[in-house]
Amino acid sequence: MPTYSLVDGNSFYCSCERAFNPRLKGKPVVVLSNNDGCVIARTSEAKALGIRMGEPWHEVRKRPECKTVMWFSSNYALYADMSRRVFDVLETFSPHVEPYSIDEMFMSLDGIGGDLAEYGRRIRSTVLKATKIPTCVGIGPTKTIAKLANKHAKDAHDLGGVCDLREERNRLELFGRWPVGEVWGIGPASAQRLERHGVRTVLDFIRMDARHVRDELSVVGARIQEELKGNSCLPLSMVAPMRKGLAVTRSFGTPVTEWQGMEEAIAAFAYRAGEKLREHGLVAGHLTVFMRTSEFRPGPKYGNQAAFTIEPTSDSLTLVKLATRAAHRLWRDGYTYAKGGVMLNDLTPPGARTGDLFPSKDPVKSANLMATLDELNARFGRGAVRSGATGLDRKWTVRTGNLSPRYTTSFEDALVVRA
DNA sequence: TCTGGGGTCCTAGGACCC
DNA sequence: TCTGGGGTCCTAGGACCC
Numbered sequence: 295m296p297t298y299s300l301v302d303g304n305s306f307y308c309s310c311e312r313a314f315n316p317r318l319k320g321k322p323v324v325v326l327s328n329n330d331g332c333v334i335a336r337t338s339e340a341k342a343l344g345i346r347m348g349e350p351w352h353e354v355r356k357r358p359e360c361k362t363v364m365w366f367s368s369n370y371a372l373y374a375d376m377s378r379r380v381f382d383v384l385e386t387f388s389p390h391v392e393p394y395s396i397d398e399m400f401m402s403l404d405g406i407g408g409d410l411a412e413y414g415r416r417i418r419s420t421v422l423k424a425t426k427i428p429t430c431v432g433i434g435p436t437k438t439i440a441k442l443a444n445k446h447a448k449d450a451h452d453l454g455g456v457c458d459l460r461e462e463r464n465r466l467e468l469f470g471r472w473p474v475g476e477v478w479g480i481g482p483a484s485a486q487r488l489e490r491h492g493v494r495t496v497l498d499f500i501r502m503d504a505r506h507v508r509d510e511l512s513v514v515g516a517r518i519q520e521e522l523k524g525n526s527c528l529p530l531s532m533v534a535p536m537r538k539g540l541a542v543t544r545s546f547g548t549p550v551t552e553w554q555g556m557e558e559a560i561a562a563f564a565y566r567a568g569e570k571l572r573e574h575g576l577v578a579g580h581l582t583v584f585m586r587t588s589e590f591r592p593g594p595k596y597g598n599q600a601a602f603t604i605e606p607t608s609d610s611l612t613l614v615k616l617a618t619r620a621a622h623r624l625w626r627d628g629y630t631y632a633k634g635g636v637m638l639n640d641l642t643p644p645g646a647r648t649g650d651l652f653p654s655k656d657p658v659k660s661a662n663l664m665a666t667l668d669e670l671n672a673r674f675g676r677g678a679v680r681s682g683a684t685g686l687d688r689k690w691t692v693r694t695g696n697l698s699p700r701y702t703t704s705f706e707d708a709l710v711v712r713a
Numbered sequence: 714t715c716t717g718g719g720g721t722c723c724t725a726g727g728a729c730c731c
Numbered sequence: 732t733c734t735g736g737g738g739t740c741c742t743a744g745g746a747c748c749c
Contacts, residue, residue, distance in 0.1 A: 329733080330733085331735055334736090348734085350734040351733080352733040352734080353733090368736095395730080395731050395738095397731080478730080483727080512742075514728085540738085541737060601725095
């Protein structure tokens with residue numbers, strides 16, 4: 295059975311600010327989004343004041359008890375640099391580290407003997423010493439369980455920041471108390487659907503009929519259920535897959551009512567999008583432009599987007615020209631626009647042709663897929679599983695028996711083969 | 714039993730994540 | 732005055748092909 299751990303920086307953005315400013319220690323600190331609009335990170339002291347994630351800062355700062363809160367505009371260059379430092383430390387503990395987000399890293403602890411909780415404590419103290427970033431460590435037989443363990447390590451202060459849920463008997467009692475919505479991948483919509491079936495806790499969910507889960511929550515839910523049962527479906531991938539798209543979008547600081555203002559904004563977004571593209575050494579073959587009125591303010595609502603294929607490019611001026619032309623078609627007079635953006639998709643290295651395979655495609659996933667395809671073909675006969683089967687988690691076209699349904703999804707078969 | 718079958722590509726929209 | 736900015740994956744359905 296594999297062993298995963300998830301190492302997660304506590305109040306990461308705030309901790310980064312604290313790392314360079316000792317006076318912030320023990321004080322309520324928040325980091326704000328672009329334009330200083332909302333709170334996107336807060337220390338435990340700030341949480342204790344009732345400041346919620348995503349709350350508009352202009353509302354929070356008015357509250358008397360929040361007058362003393364120290365606040366920072368976000369500094370993503372700093373946070374990315376701190377994230378890399380944490381990664382470097384973790385690599386001294388395991389050769390298999392997958393950065394999942396700026397503040398979370400999955401690690402494989404396979405083959406590491408002894409007391410893993412003790413190992414986790416050593417990871418924490420080493421990271422803290424080297425980077426001044428406090429962390430929590432969750433350990434489990436699957437990524438999804440490691441994620442839950444990490445959350446528990448954060449909540450239960452008697453654990454010393456480390457929680458090991460490898461043993462099933464240690465899990466089940468906790469699972470019976472946790473709402474299913476706390477599981478990684480189960481959001482509000484899924485939780486509501488499950489509630490309708492009387493499923494409230496993680497334990498309820500594990501005990502739900504697998505086919506039923508698939509019908510309600512698709513393969514995504516089925517995979518999560520397997521993971522919670524202790525069967526690993528989500529492998530570690532150390533190679534970052536090639537970026538699939540990028541976006542530059544903003545809420546406007548002051549609402550836009552004139553075409554000229556919109557034109558300038560879209561041009562700036564497109565220009566910046568081109569810069570990002572060049573930073574990654576890629577060109578884009580698909581461009582999307584959108585604009586919309588505020589969701590929060592009264593008045594006439596309007597929103598629209600235009601998406602189209604372009605000659606692959608990363609040239610900012612070309613992108614600006616194409617994007618503003620598209621924006622012009624979307625523009626309607628008489629509205630107060632609050633938001634807009636430019637998105638780029640179909641990213642490839644320059645000069646790539648249709649059908650090229652890029653080395654940056656995740657080799658771990660690819661190897662798993664090919665092995666699984668081979669096994670399925672061996673089982674159902676050569677050529678039984680055809681293209682279109684692009685992963686464990688996608689459509690499988692299985693040519694056995696009657697052909698009636700257009701696609702036969704045999705996720706269960708895939709799981710059997712894996713096991 | 715069965716009312717063409719199998720496939721690709723594209724788009725839109727939903728859901729979730731940090 | 733002021734309400735984030737990114738991302739990923741999955742599903743469904745239409746157009747089109749042989």
